[in-house]
Amino acid sequence: MVSTGCIIPVQNIRNLHLPDEIIESVKKKEFHIYAVNTIDEGIEILTDIPAGKKQQDGTYPKGTINYLVMQKLKKYYEKAKMNSAFNTSNNKVQEKNK
16 A cells, blocks of 8 residues: 655654644544654665664675665676776786787
8 A cells, every 4th residue: 555654864753843734644644754763764664675684694684675785786796896807808908909
Protein backbone atom coordinates (compact mmCIF):
# COMPACT_ATOMS: atom_id res chain seq x y z
CA MET A 1 0.00 0.00 0.00
CA VAL A 2 1.41 3.36 -1.02
CA SER A 3 1.00 6.13 1.49
CA THR A 4 1.87 9.78 1.51
CA GLY A 5 4.20 11.17 4.09
CA CYS A 6 7.57 12.58 4.92
CA ILE A 7 10.70 11.58 6.76
CA ILE A 8 12.36 13.99 9.16
CA PRO A 9 15.31 13.73 11.54
CA VAL A 10 14.11 12.89 15.04
CA GLN A 11 15.93 16.01 16.31
CA ASN A 12 13.52 18.18 14.30
CA ILE A 13 10.33 16.93 15.97
CA ARG A 14 10.41 19.72 18.54
CA ASN A 15 10.54 22.34 15.75
CA LEU A 16 7.71 20.82 13.73
CA HIS A 17 4.73 23.12 13.21
CA LEU A 18 1.96 21.71 11.06
CA PRO A 19 -1.21 23.23 9.65
CA ASP A 20 -4.46 21.82 11.04
CA GLU A 21 -5.16 20.17 7.68
CA ILE A 22 -1.99 18.07 7.96
CA ILE A 23 -2.69 17.21 11.60
CA GLU A 24 -6.14 15.94 10.61
CA SER A 25 -4.65 13.88 7.77
CA VAL A 26 -2.18 12.32 10.19
CA LYS A 27 -4.99 11.47 12.62
CA LYS A 28 -6.92 9.83 9.76
CA LYS A 29 -3.74 7.95 8.76
CA GLU A 30 -3.87 9.60 5.32
CA PHE A 31 -0.47 11.23 5.87
CA HIS A 32 2.49 9.92 7.83
CA ILE A 33 5.41 11.64 9.47
CA TYR A 34 8.34 9.36 10.16
CA ALA A 35 10.99 10.60 12.56
CA VAL A 36 14.26 8.72 12.07
CA ASN A 37 17.53 8.58 13.96
CA THR A 38 19.59 7.28 11.05
CA ILE A 39 19.63 7.21 7.27
CA ASP A 40 19.28 3.43 7.50
CA GLU A 41 15.93 3.86 9.26
CA GLY A 42 14.77 6.11 6.43
CA ILE A 43 15.96 3.61 3.82
CA GLU A 44 13.93 0.88 5.50
CA ILE A 45 10.80 3.06 5.48
CA LEU A 46 11.24 3.91 1.80
CA THR A 47 12.09 0.42 0.58
CA ASP A 48 10.47 -1.92 3.12
CA ILE A 49 13.77 -3.83 3.02
CA PRO A 50 16.13 -4.08 6.01
CA ALA A 51 19.11 -1.73 5.70
CA GLY A 52 21.44 -4.26 7.33
CA LYS A 53 23.98 -3.86 10.09
CA LYS A 54 27.67 -4.28 9.36
CA GLN A 55 28.90 -7.64 10.62
CA GLN A 56 32.21 -8.27 12.39
CA ASP A 57 33.85 -9.31 9.12
CA GLY A 58 32.91 -5.96 7.53
CA THR A 59 30.15 -7.37 5.31
CA TYR A 60 26.39 -6.89 5.41
CA PRO A 61 23.79 -9.66 5.55
CA LYS A 62 22.46 -10.85 2.19
CA GLY A 63 19.04 -9.48 1.33
CA THR A 64 19.72 -6.06 2.84
CA ILE A 65 20.05 -2.71 1.11
CA ASN A 66 23.59 -2.20 2.39
CA TYR A 67 24.60 -5.61 1.00
CA LEU A 68 23.24 -4.62 -2.42
CA VAL A 69 25.03 -1.26 -2.25
CA MET A 70 28.33 -2.95 -1.40
CA GLN A 71 27.92 -5.41 -4.28
CA LYS A 72 27.33 -2.52 -6.70
CA LEU A 73 30.32 -0.60 -5.33
CA LYS A 74 32.53 -3.67 -5.76
CA LYS A 75 31.47 -3.89 -9.42
CA TYR A 76 32.30 -0.21 -9.94
CA TYR A 77 35.67 -0.72 -8.24
CA GLU A 78 36.50 -3.70 -10.44
CA LYS A 79 35.57 -1.77 -13.60
CA ALA A 80 37.65 1.21 -12.51
CA LYS A 81 40.58 -1.06 -11.67
CA MET A 82 40.36 -2.74 -15.08
CA ASN A 83 40.20 0.63 -16.85
CA SER A 84 43.16 1.86 -14.85
CA ALA A 85 45.19 -1.25 -15.72
CA PHE A 86 44.25 -0.87 -19.39
CA ASN A 87 45.21 2.80 -19.43
CA THR A 88 48.51 2.09 -17.67
CA SER A 89 49.48 -0.66 -20.11
CA ASN A 90 48.24 1.40 -23.06
CA ASN A 91 50.40 4.34 -21.94
CA LYS A 92 53.45 2.05 -21.73
CA VAL A 93 52.84 0.86 -25.30
CA GLN A 94 52.51 4.45 -26.49
CA GLU A 95 55.76 5.40 -24.72
CA LYS A 96 57.60 2.54 -26.45
CA ASN A 97 56.30 3.64 -29.86
CA LYS A 98 57.60 7.20 -29.51
